[in-house]
Every structure is written in structure tokens, then in C-alpha cells.
Amino acid sequence: EADIYQTPRYLVIGTGKKITLECSQTMGHDKMYWYQQDPGMELHLIHYSYGVNSTEKGDLSSESTVSRIRTEHFPLTLESARPSHTSQYLCASSAPAGYGYTFGSGTRLTVV
């Protein structure tokens, strides 16, 4: 079944740790995205990719980085986590323009 997977679902980590949030999709979509969303608030685009070896920063300044070495995989890395990074991170992918996004279930990150 075509889908998009995010791991871990929940993560509690100490300040200063390096973390990688995983996102994989089985739909063969070229475009992938990372959004940050605080509870009950709007989504903010932090990174996106048009395809392999293509990554761009989004509208919200973020200290995270992403890579796109394979079409299906779009991991997000925080080199040094801080309490201000506490949020929900949503990964999504989309087919060519004119179709909706498919979202993963999200990773809820808490930095203590």
C-alpha cells in the first residue's frame, strides 16, 4: 500500500543532542516537504525537495538540515537540539501539481 512513514512517533531528548527524524514514502513522489507545527497552530514549511539531490529552505528559519539521496527518503537532522525545537514535525509528499499532499503521522519532539 502506498504511504508515507515517519519515525520515531515520539522523541524526548536532551539539549545538545544530535537527532535525525526519518521520513520515507512508497509512492514514487518527486516532491517532499517538512513542516513544523506547534499544537493547534498553523503549519510552517521548513524544507522541501523537488527530487534527488535537490533541497531548499522553506519560509520558516530552521536550524535543521535535510538530504535527498534517494527518491523515497527525506530525513531531517538537528545537529544540536534545543528546547525551542520542541514541536511536531510533519513530512509530506506530492505528485505533480494539481494533486494533494500525503502526510505522515508526524514526529512529536520534546527537547528537555
Next chain:
Amino acid sequence: SQQGEEDPQALSIQEGENATMNCSYKTSINNLQWYRQNSGRGLVHLILIRSNEREKHSGRLRVTLDTSKKSSSLLITASRAADTASYFCATDEGGGFKTIFGAGTRLFVKA
């Protein structure tokens, strides 16, 4: 930058009633989408309406688009407790490479 803005921010209705949510946007669009988000989960795509369409239906959902007013509405008929969720509209910026989401309408359907 926020393109779509939903109204109202929150809505509480009884089961069986209709729920109407509105979305306004600022720039020209190619399409507008509506999504649902259950608490703590990812968003689920509900319906996409293109700029040359005025109305679209999907089950109990009805979406309208008025490009002259830069606005859209989502109507959920005969609401159920399971419809309780946040509903977001999303629009594409001119080139269509990025989709901008609004802050959402929180719908609570009381059984």
C-alpha cells in the same frame, strides 16, 4: 507567509447539523485544497478544487470557490462526532511548487 486564513477559528455544533468553514487568500491560485487533521496526527487530504471550478462535492463534503472574492468554503453536511478535527485550507503560490496552509478551523461535533 500565510496565504489561506480560515474563519471561524473554532466551531462547536451538535451531531446532525451542518458545519461551514471559510477560507480567504491573498494572491492568485491554481488550486485550493482542504485537509483534516485529527489531534496529534498528520493531515489528510479531503478535496482539491481548481481555479476554473466553482463547486465540488465528495460524499458529505461540498466545497465552493469564488476567485473574484479570493475565498472558499467547506460545508460538511449531517455532521458526526467523528468529524471532530481541525480543518485547513491550503493554496499554491504562483508557481505551484509550495503549498501554504492556513491556521485552521477547529470543529467540535457534540454527540
